[in-house]
Amino acid sequence: MPDYYTNFRELQLYEQDGLDYQINVSRNWHQVLVIAPHGGKIEYYTSQIAKWIANEDFAWYSFEGIKDGDNRKLHITSHNYDEPTVLQALRKAQTVLTIHGHKNPIDEFLMIGGLDSTFGGQLRVALQYQGFIVNDSPQGYRGERATNICNRGCTGKGVQLEISFALRKRIFEDVECRIRFSDTVRSLIKARK
Numbered sequence: 235m236p237d238y239y240t241n242f243r244e245l246q247l248y249e250q251d252g253l254d255y256q257i258n259v260s261r262n263w264h265q266v267l268v269i270a271p272h273g274g275k276i277e278y279y280t281s282q283i284a285k286w287i288a289n290e291d292f293a294w295y296s297f298e299g300i301k302d303g304d305n306r307k308l309h310i311t312s313h314n315y316d317e318p319t320v321l322q323a324l325r326k327a328q329t330v331l332t333i334h335g336h337k338n339p340i341d342e343f344l345m346i347g348g349l350d351s352t353f354g355g356q357l358r359v360a361l362q363y364q365g366f367i368v369n370d371s372p373q374g375y376r377g378e379r380a381t382n383i384c385n386r387g388c389t390g391k392g393v394q395l396e397i398s399f400a401l402r403k404r405i406f407e408d409v410e411c412r413i414r415f416s417d418t419v420r421s422l423i424k425a426r427k
Contacts (some may be wrong), residue, residue: 238307242317245310252303257307264293266423267327271315271383274298275305277316277401279334284333286416289309294321294326308310312394313379320383328354334382335402336375341368342401345368348384349391356422358385364418367387371396 239245240421247361249255256274258281268288273281276299288294297317299305310316312332324330336345344361346354346368357366371377377384384392405412 235306237309237311237314239310239316242310242324244304245308249308252299256298256300257296257317258296259319259379260293260295261325263326264291265326265328266292266351267323267330267387268292269320269330269383269393269414270294270296270298271312271317271320271330271332272297272299272309272334274300274379276308277402278399280333280335280397280405283397283402283405286412287331287333287415287419289420291420293323295323303308312377312383313381315383315410318333318363321386324383324386325388328389329426330384330387331419331423332392332394332427334394334396336340336396337399338398340400341367341398342404343369343398344401345375345396346393347371347375347396348382348393349378349380350385350389350393353422353426354393356418357395359417360418364414366401 266367270280270284281296384394
């Protein structure tokens with residue numbers, strides 16, 4: 235399904251901040267930035283997962299749909315995502331991780347994309363070791379464009395996690411699963427310094 239808006243400026247002409255969407259950010263920018271570009275009611279639970287990974291150690295950003303309905307309309311594809319607040323934060327970011335939602339409601343899995351194949355590979359191994367299913371990313375989910383929001387930090391390469399709805403829901407509802415997932419990702423980020 236194609237996006238309704240091609241970029242943030244166009245979205246801003248028709249949607250109202252505080253009524254249709256909101257932008258939430260951590261207090262300080264940091265060299266590690268965790269982003270949920272389709273948070274709130276656009277791709278459920280992605281905002282919370284980004285915040286849990288960032289915790290108090292890393293910066294986080296979330297664009298959240300808060301409309302009563304039709305929040306899918308607020309989705310701007312990752313290679314066109316150009317909201318100014320996050321672009322400013324990306325200027326300081328050495329490590330960028332984006333959290334996305336895949337719509338599969340039944341199977342618990344995630345896919346790893348982005349141009350940082352080293353970090354992506356480390357995440358794959360660590361998450362599989364913790365019992366999470368990591369599928370190969372099909373075309374359209376690989377995050378390989380230079381303009382993809384995950385690849386727009388200082389290094390020009392980052393990682394995106396596409397998490398199925400079923401797994402996002404489990405992470406949200408199951409505290410043990412949430413801690414296992416978040417701590418695995420966080421420990422790998424910390425090890426990169």
